[in-house]
Amino acid sequence: MITNSAKTQIDEPLLTSMLDRLIPPVGDLPGAGQMGLIDEIVRLSGQQTRFQEIFETAVKTFYNKNQDFISQSESQQDEAIRQFESTNQDMFDSVLTISYIVYYKDERVHKRLGWSGKTPQPDGNKMEPWNESVLDKIRTRKPFWRQVD
Amino acid sequence: MMSKNTTTDKSVDVLVIGAGASGGAATAWLAESGFNVKCLEQGYWQDPSKYASASKDYEFEMLTNWAPDPNKRQRDEDYPINDTNSPVTPVMFNGVGGSTILWTAHTPRFHPSDFRVKTLDGVADDWPISYEELEEFYDLNDEVMGCSGINGDPANPPRSPRQMPPIPLGKDGRKLISGFEKLGWHWWPSDSYVNTQPYGEGRDACNFCGHNHMGCYQRAKSSTDLTYWPRALRGGATIETGARVRRITTDESGRATGADYIDSKGVDQHQNARAVIMAANGIGTPRLLLNSTSDEHPNGLANTSGLVGKNLMFHPFAMISGTFPEKMDTWQGPLGNIAMSQEFYETDKSRGFVRGYTYQFQRSLGPAWIANGGFRNAVPWGEGHHEELEKRLGSLMAIAVIGEDLPEEHNTVDLDPELTDSDGIPAPRLNYTLSKNSRDQLDHAIVNAKKVLEAAGASDIFVDPMMRQSGWHLMGTARMGDDPRSSVVDKWGQSHDVDNLFIVDGSIFVTGAAVNPTPTIQALALRTADYIVANRQDFKG
Numbered sequence: 001m002i003t004n005s006a007k008t009q010i011d012e013p014l015l016t017s018m019l020d021r022l023i024p025p026v027g028d029l030p031g032a033g034q035m036g037l038i039d040e041i042v043r044l045s046g047q048q049t050r051f052q053e054i055f056e057t058a059v060k061t062f063y064n065k066n067q068d069f070i071s072q073s074e075s076q077q078d079e080a081i082r083q084f085e086s087t088n089q090d091m092f093d094s095v096l097t098i099s100y101i102v103y104y105k106d107e108r109v110h111k112r113l114g115w116s117g118k119t120p121q122p123d124g125n126k127m128e129p130w131n132e133s134v135l136d137k138i139r140t141r142k143p144f145w146r147q148v149d
Numbered sequence: 150m151m152s153k154n155t156t157t158d159k160s161v162d163v164l165v166i167g168a169g170a171s172g173g174a175a176t177a178w179l180a181e182s183g184f185n186v187k188c189l190e191q192g193y194w195q196d197p198s199k200y201a202s203a204s205k206d207y208e209f210e211m212l213t214n215w216a217p218d219p220n221k222r223q224r225d226e227d228y229p230i231n232d233t234n235s236p237v238t239p240v241m242f243n244g245v246g247g248s249t250i251l252w253t254a255h256t257p258r259f260h261p262s263d264f265r266v267k268t269l270d271g272v273a274d275d276w277p278i279s280y281e282e283l284e285e286f287y288d289l290n291d292e293v294m295g296c297s298g299i300n301g302d303p304a305n306p307p308r309s310p311r312q313m314p315p316i317p318l319g320k321d322g323r324k325l326i327s328g329f330e331k332l333g334w335h336w337w338p339s340d341s342y343v344n345t346q347p348y349g350e351g352r353d354a355c356n357f358c359g360h361n362h363m364g365c366y367q368r369a370k371s372s373t374d375l376t377y378w379p380r381a382l383r384g385g386a387t388i389e390t391g392a393r394v395r396r397i398t399t400d401e402s403g404r405a406t407g408a409d410y411i412d413s414k415g416v417d418q419h420q421n422a423r424a425v426i427m428a429a430n431g432i433g434t435p436r437l438l439l440n441s442t443s444d445e446h447p448n449g450l451a452n453t454s455g456l457v458g459k460n461l462m463f464h465p466f467a468m469i470s471g472t473f474p475e476k477m478d479t480w481q482g483p484l485g486n487i488a489m490s491q492e493f494y495e496t497d498k499s500r501g502f503v504r505g506y507t508y509q510f511q512r513s514l515g516p517a518w519i520a521n522g523g524f525r526n527a528v529p530w531g532e533g534h535h536e537e538l539e540k541r542l543g544s545l546m547a548i549a550v551i552g553e554d555l556p557e558e559h560n561t562v563d564l565d566p567e568l569t570d571s572d573g574i575p576a577p578r579l580n581y582t583l584s585k586n587s588r589d590q591l592d593h594a595i596v597n598a599k600k601v602l603e604a605a606g607a608s609d610i611f612v613d614p615m616m617r618q619s620g621w622h623l624m625g626t627a628r629m630g631d632d633p634r635s636s637v638v639d640k641w642g643q644s645h646d647v648d649n650l651f652i653v654d655g656s657i658f659v660t661g662a663a664v665n666p667t668p669t670i671q672a673l674a675l676r677t678a679d680y681i682v683a684n685r686q687d688f689k690g
Contacts, residue, residue: 026535044206048213050223078531096530097521101208104517113542115516121203121366124356125481127317130345132299134318137330138337141303146262146269146495148280 010056011063012038017070018062021077022096023103027112037102045098055098058091161187162688163681164407164422166394166437168192169247170667171653171674172428173373173381174290178678180384184689187420188381189392189410192226192244195374200364207360208517215363217242217251218618226391228570228577230432232620235581237463239432239620245390246374247430248621249667253362253485254342254370255509256296256668258287261306262495263662266555270496270503272586273555276659277631277640280306286672286679293380294371294671295348298340304491305337313345316355321477321546322487325510328605334492334597339509340668341486342371350379357482359514370483392418395574396441397425397650403445405650411572424649424681424688428674431461431623431655435562436577438627451627451644451652456637458563458626460556461579462661465587466619468511469598470525470547471607472540479513479543487512493594494663502589504553507663508598511547519545525611540609548601550594553663554587556625583615591615622666627656642677649688653677 015038020031029035045055062069066080085092103109110117163179165172168190180186201210212221217240219227226243242251261280266273288309297313315338318326329336343361344354355361355369368375382388391413398406398419407421427434435458441450449457487510494505513523519541520528528538565578595612602610630636633645638657644650653674655666662669681688 022530023534024532044209047206047209048223050221051213081530096527097212098209100520100528101212101517104515104520105205105208109516113516113539115542119203119205119207120358120360121200121356124358124367125478127319127357127481130314130317134323134326135299135301135338138303138335139301141335143303143306144335144495145260145304145306148261148265148269 010038010042010059014063014066014069015059017077018081018095019099021074021081022099029108029112032099032103035103035106035108037099037106040102041098044102051094051098054091055094058088058095061088061091062095160407160421160423160690161185162422162690163424163426164189164420165426165428166408167247167428167430167433167654168245168373168378168388169428169430170249170373171670172247172426173377174293174671174674175426175428175653175678176386177377177381177384178675179681180381180386182678182682184682186381186386187422188386188388189394189408189420190245190388190390191393192242193390194245195250195364197364197366197368200366202358202360202363202366207363208515211363211518212521215251217362217621219243225571226393228574229568230576231565231568231578235579236583236615236617237581237620238618239579239623240618241430241432241623245378245388246372249372250364250374251362252621252667253483255486255665256294256340256342257489257507257664258305258308258340259662259664259669260494263660266504266660272503273660274630274635277629283669283672283676286675287668289675290668290671294342294376295344295352296340297343297345299338302337304335304494311340313348315339316341316343316345316483316486318487319477319482319512321479321512322482322510324473324477324605325546325548325601326488328601328603329490331604332600334490334601336488336490338488339486341483343483343486344369344371349376355483359480359482359484359512361483393570393572393574394437395572397437397450399441399443399445399450399647401445403647405450405647423690424651424685426677427650427652427656428654431626432562432577432579434652434654434656435626436564439564440575446646451637451646451650453646454634454637456558456628456635458561459558460625460628461560461562461581461623462554462556462625462658463581463620464622464661464663465552465554465583465591466616467550467591467595468524468547468613468616469550469595469602470545470611471602472609473544473546473605473607476543479546480515482512484512484514485509485549493597500593502586502593504555504586504590505663506550506552506590506594508594509549509551511549513541513545513547516542524549524616525613546607548598550591550598551663551665552587552590552594554661555584556628556660557584562626622655622661624655624658624661624666627652628659629657630659641680642673651677651681
């Protein structure tokens with residue numbers, strides 16, 4: 001059990017199992033839960049009060065409805081998640097959103113995808129320069145905007 | 150009505166409410182013309198070096214602290230908006246620069262026909278001004294903001310040379326263009342207020358980071374904090390940030406006398422002024438006018454017509470996305486500033502609707518953005534997640550549809566009877582229904598966008614028939630016109646009711662056209678400021 005705030009506690013084994021079903025193993029990477037992302041999920045969700053509140057409520061609500069989740073089969077777990085998704089969409093979305101964000105900022109995932117992982121700034125990207133010849137065809141079209149007296 | 154607030158500042162010639170696209174332009178023009186101008190802005194100055202695009206948490210920030218929807222962002226300077234009765238959520242930013250901080254700076258102009266929709270198509274109303282009357286102010290604004298683009302677009306009238314060449318199209322842009330060219334349909338590189346070479350004061354060229362919609366770290370994207378505001382301050386204007394206006398005050402004759410506001414320390418203040426300019430956007434301005442009731446203005450300020458807050462227009466916005474078989478590094482370059490098509494812009498009644506729409510080409514971003522849906526459905530969780538993510542990453546593009554919404558009085562901004570901001574000021578409430586004409590436009594556009602994507606080689610096409618978080622363009626809620634019975638302001642943006650009250654934001658639009666409105670908003674603001682300089686020297690103390 002890890003403490004996210006004075007008010008709320010998150011059941012770490014449950015969230016680990018849930019993450020493994022949301023983002024399952026691929027290649028040589030384990031599922032998102034086994035990758036140990038929960039600390040970062042908790043840290044990041046705390047960066048905005050609105051988000052943190054809905055995320056913590058979501059995890060708590062899921063836990064209250066699925067206290068035997070860890071002992072369930074994978075298919076039962078998937079069904080429990082689907083049920084939660086269909087009945088608590090906003091809450092579920094908060095869990096999925098932050099799970100995806102944290103998973104795809106992990107260097108191990110970047111390596112597997114061949115994604116640079118760098119922040120958009122300060123380096124930016126390189127693009128081929130503007131080439132006016134691309135207009136050759138469209139420039140043959142006569143003006144067709146509507147004339148007004 | 151006299152103010153009951155605790156302190157009184159010395160009077161200024163002109164008080165501007167809001168420091169965004171229009172407020173910045175009007176303030177700079179007036180200050181440079183010798184007026185003593187003060188601006189009240191509820192937000193704060195932004196430091197581009199602290200924009201989230203350089204943060205390791207940028208993908209979380211994009212959805213929370215830098216979200217364009219103020220109801221999700223929930224900064225202290227934001228006010229809540231009740232949007233439960235609207236299929237479109239409003240998006241905006243409160244700060245010096247306003248929503249130009251978070252816009253993508255796609256800057257097409259209205260067409261001449263957009264000012265004559267009643268005459269040409271028998272719907273809505275004509276504007277009391279023409280494209281030609283606004284053209285010089287479009288040009289002036291382009292010069293200050295800095296426009297990249299190229300002349301010769303056959304869908305638009307000829308215009309002055311752009312300040313900079315267009316943004317490169319990229320592999321992805323050329324791919325979408327191939328679809329339009331196969332069908333023989335129009336496209337043209339977007340006009341953008343994004344530097345493709347150094348331009349303006351301390352502003353570099355774009356480095357194609359793809360995230361200028363979170364504020365431009367590079368200062369390459371034009372926002373009025375970087376363009377108009379330095380000029381305004383040099384001209385002697387002042388700006389007070391963290392200043393939340395409670396109401397515009399008036400005297401016994403009904404003329405505007407200034408504004409009551411709460412300063413950044415939470416203290417009630419009053420600013421006296423000989424004239425007031427509203428520049429608080431198409432939601433903020435009617436909210437303030439409706440909050441400014443008095444014995445002389447019992448239905449809200451400038452509201453004899455009863456039209457303050459009515460005729461709210463968005464641009465109905467659909468998104469059609471597809472995945473291409475090749476990887477095209479779609480995260481390189483501004484998200485929405487590749488090119489546009491106006492093949493279906495003008496009315497063709499054989500289509501079953503009036504007016505038309507613009508297509509805007511869209512890139513996609515990195516893996517977390519794609520996984521969370523970006524501009525389409527989220528990548529499914531569970532088995533199959535990885536395969537789908539990898540298919541979309543670097544290969545996903547979209548065509549956005551910007552349709553022309555027509556004014557309807559039942560689409561409104563009014564005051565919520567219960568919801569307030571953190572200072573207890575009644576918050577705005579939206580009531581908006583998409584019209585059949587707008588729906589028909591979008592449906593027509595969706596069919597044709599699918600054809601483009603297929604012609605370009607995309608598959609797995611996904612349609613969002615109307616994006617919910619698409620209310621960037623807030624228009625029509627204090628409309629312009631010659632007749633005081635059917636409009637709020639005259640053709641100069643001057644209130645019919647209160648001769649020293651002007652409005653310069655998107656509220657005054659008569660119709661919305663089918664393009665991003667900011668160059669038109671700014672051109673109108675410059676035109677109003679020019680009118681004041683030429684005709685209202687009496688505002689000078």
